[in-house]
Amino acid sequence: MQVTEEMVLKALGTVIDPDFKKDLVSLNMIKDVKIKGLDIYFTIELTTPACPLKDQLERDSREAIKNMISDMAVVHLEFTSRVTSLRDFRTDILPGVKNIITVASGKGGVGKSTISVNLALALLRSGAKVGLIDADIHGPSIPTMLGLKGLKPGLEMVGDKHKIVPLQYKGLKVMSIGFLVDEKQAVVWRGPMVTSALRQFITDVLWGELDYIVIDMPPGTGDVQLTIAQIVPVTGAVIVTTPQEVALADARKAISFFNMETVKIPILGIVENMAYFTPEELPDNKYYIFGKDGGKKLAEEYNLAFIGEIPLVQNIREGGDMGIPAVLEENTVSSNAFESIASNIARNIVVTNAEIEERALSVNKN
Numbered sequence: 001m002q003v004t005e006e007m008v009l010k011a012l013g014t015v016i017d018p019d020f021k022k023d024l025v026s027l028n029m030i031k032d033v034k035i036k037g038l039d040i041y042f043t044i045e046l047t048t049p050a051c052p053l054k055d056q057l058e059r060d061s062r063e064a065i066k067n068m069i070s071d072m073a074v075v076h077l078e079f080t081s082r083v084t085s086l087r088d089f090r091t092d093i094l095p096g097v098k099n100i101i102t103v104a105s106g107k108g109g110v111g112k113s114t115i116s117v118n119l120a121l122a123l124l125r126s127g128a129k130v131g132l133i134d135a136d137i138h139g140p141s142i143p144t145m146l147g148l149k150g151l152k153p154g155l156e157m158v159g160d161k162h163k164i165v166p167l168q169y170k171g172l173k174v175m176s177i178g179f180l181v182d183e184k185q186a187v188v189w190r191g192p193m194v195t196s197a198l199r200q201f202i203t204d205v206l207w208g209e210l211d212y213i214v215i216d217m218p219p220g221t222g223d224v225q226l227t228i229a230q231i232v233p234v235t236g237a238v239i240v241t242t243p244q245e246v247a248l249a250d251a252r253k254a255i256s257f258f259n260m261e262t263v264k265i266p267i268l269g270i271v272e273n274m275a276y277f278t279p280e281e282l283p284d285n286k287y288y289i290f291g292k293d294g295g296k297k298l299a300e301e302y303n304l305a306f307i308g309e310i311p312l313v314q315n316i317r318e319g320g321d322m323g324i325p326a327v328l329e330e331n332t333v334s335s336n337a338f339e340s341i342a343s344n345i346a347r348n349i350v351v352t353n354a355e356i357e358e359r360a361l362s363v364n365k366n
Helices: 007-014 052-067 113-127 191-203 221-232 243-258 293-303 312-321 333-365
Strands: 029-035 037-046 074-079 097-104 130-134 154-159 159-166 167-168 172-176 209-218 236-241 269-270 307-311
Touching: 007 029, 007 037, 007 052, 052 159, 074 191, 097 113, 097 333, 113 130, 113 172, 113 209, 113 236, 113 312, 113 333, 130 307, 236 243, 236 293, 236 333, 243 269, 243 293, 269 293, 269 333, 293 307, 307 333
Parallel strands: 037 074, 097 209, 097 236, 130 172, 130 209, 236 269, 269 307
Antiparallel strands: 029 037, 154 159, 167 172
16 A cells, blocks of 8 residues: 555544644644655644643544554654744844743732742743743742742843843743842832833843743732733733632732733633642542632633642642742642643643734734
């Protein structure tokens, strides 16, 4: 039997991407088709290295080849990724950064920094190039959570200007006001000084080419949030809450902020932190200390995606205190939860970018 490239593409043209509801061939995701007898080689180019549908696409592609070409076919499948972006890279605002994610909430203490750190590292571990900005000027916690306390960023001359070289943690580029002031020193700054510091983190740091930058926002809807919304082309926001009503009430305010006409930043979804307590010695037991399904109900209330839930487990707290984030552990309840959330956020970014692009094309046609 003589297998041709046309036969392979016809078979793979029946494999549907669940997000885009189109086949892999028309989405131009099939690359480098090669055939040697019944050995069939090809690559699927994903829209993010953190794609949660990789296993399904591989399974469906193999079945399509077997069913439409031959049971004897040997499929050699590889994956690459090309992170989607709607950015105009000619801008001076984070040039070279494809997607900018803000992690926000309406109140403090719900775990935004924990989510930000572990999200950034989960995306990094998936194969993406990632940066992390600690935008909580008055209460920076990223240096502690990454074990970078006491370290200082470098300086590099670019043209006639000094640029800041961000610190790195296992390849993650990081910037925080905590690197520039003594950890025991209170940052007693008024709004304009906070705004100026944030602008410097965004415009005067050598971030380079990145697939994602995660911005850990302070609580509330004040100066920092407005500054980010006004000067940074944010791809989407992630809202963090805990299950109890007092946290949900403030999360609603954060949702309202991002939906304002003067802001209009897409909300990628809701993350529920401290969703339940699981004792280390009883990993199958769940105790809903702060209530149950508050984040899910909030997502349903606003017709938003529920990205996932993070349990209240000891190793997350210990990892944050020791500078070894929980996502770095292998196959634990917490690391699996963070990896799932990162995959869902990456997936929602792809869908959001596609929807915005489709709307823009539709407007242009009309």
